[in-house]
Amino acid sequence: MSQIAKPTLSESIRQRRREGYFPVISEVKVRSDKEGELLRGRDPVALACEMARNPVAGISVVTEPTHFGGSLDLLRAVAAAVPLPVLHKDFITTEEQIETSAACGAAAILLITAMLDPARLARLIEVARACGLESLVEAHSLAEIQQITHLPFDLMGINNRDITLFETDDNDVGNTERLAGHCRGGRILISESAIRGAEDVRRAGHCGADAVLVGTAVLQAADTGAFLKQLTSVGWLV
Numbered sequence: 264m265s266q267i268a269k270p271t272l273s274e275s276i277r278q279r280r281r282e283g284y285f286p287v288i289s290e291v292k293v294r295s296d297k298e299g300e301l302l303r304g305r306d307p308v309a310l311a312c313e314m315a316r317n318p319v320a321g322i323s324v325v326t327e328p329t330h331f332g333g334s335l336d337l338l339r340a341v342a343a344a345v346p347l348p349v350l351h352k353d354f355i356t357t358e359e360q361i362e363t364s365a366a367c368g369a370a371a372i373l374l375i376t377a378m379l380d381p382a383r384l385a386r387l388i389e390v391a392r393a394c395g396l397e398s399l400v401e402a403h404s405l406a407e408i409q410q411i412t413h414l415p416f417d418l419m420g421i422n423n424r425d426i427t428l429f430e431t432d433d434n435d436v437g438n439t440e441r442l443a444g445h446c447r448g449g450r451i452l453i454s455e456s457a458i459r460g461a462e463d464v465r466r467a468g469h470c471g472a473d474a475v476l477v478g479t480a481v482l483q484a485a486d487t488g489a490f491l492k493q494l495t496s497v498g499w500l501v
């Protein structure tokens with residue numbers, strides 16, 4: 264791939280929005296406890312490139328090995344292969360993990376409020392910034408949103424699933440509908456997980472999400488490009 268600088272994830276989301284697309288972060292995830300194998304024999308890097316040929320805002324790569332079958336090699340390979348910002352999704356709790364994310368070519372990292380107290384979160388946001396990475400901070404409840412709202416992170420995520428259940432729950436975009444109105448501060452808001460199709464994207468946009476992060480449904484789609492076209496072409500006047 265040529266060495267043209269990639270936009271940040273925030274810039275890319277804003278750019279897709281200006282172009283009239285609903286901003287979608289499309290995820291590469293090898294497996295999940297609930298759905299099992301998700302690649303169906305496909306090469307994950309080739310799949311990421313196929314996703315990136317559509318007007319998505321970024322690619323998310325899950326590197327957690329035990330539940331999701333990921334690896335840092337996968338992150339490195341996808342980041343080198345796609346011209347879009349790459350989000351590193353894992354249980355990130357240390358400075359060293361953030362330095363590794365940057366070395367692997369990520370543009371942004373996920374930080375999970377349920378796993379980190381506010382002082383620790385603040386420290387990791389600062390380290391990410393020093394490494395040139397944006398922070399997507401994820402919350403699942405109003406109490407978690409209230410804990411983090413004063414912190415200087417870049418992107419706010421509402422996880423529609425309870426991560427402590429490792430995706431074995433049967434949630435939907437309803438958590439974004441309940442919580443989006445409580446996310447203030449002019450930050451980009453991302454509705455994450457359990458998004459099955461265009462109707463869920465419409466619901467997320469309707470209640471204030473600026474972008475969605477979609478894994479399983481894209482990975483299970485019979486035609487990746489056609490499915491991403493449906494999601495990214497959801498209108499804003501919903």
Ligand SMILES: O=C(O)c1ccccc1NCC(=O)[C@H](O)[C@H](O)COP(=O)(O)O
Pocket residue numbers: 290292325326327331352353354373375401422426455456457458476477478479480
């Ligand atoms: O959800 C998390 O917080 C998480 C943290 C670290 C590794 C994986 C994690 N969850 C799995 C995901 O990231 C989901 O794959 C992603 O949100 C997409 O969800 P879905 O569209 O429901 O597959």
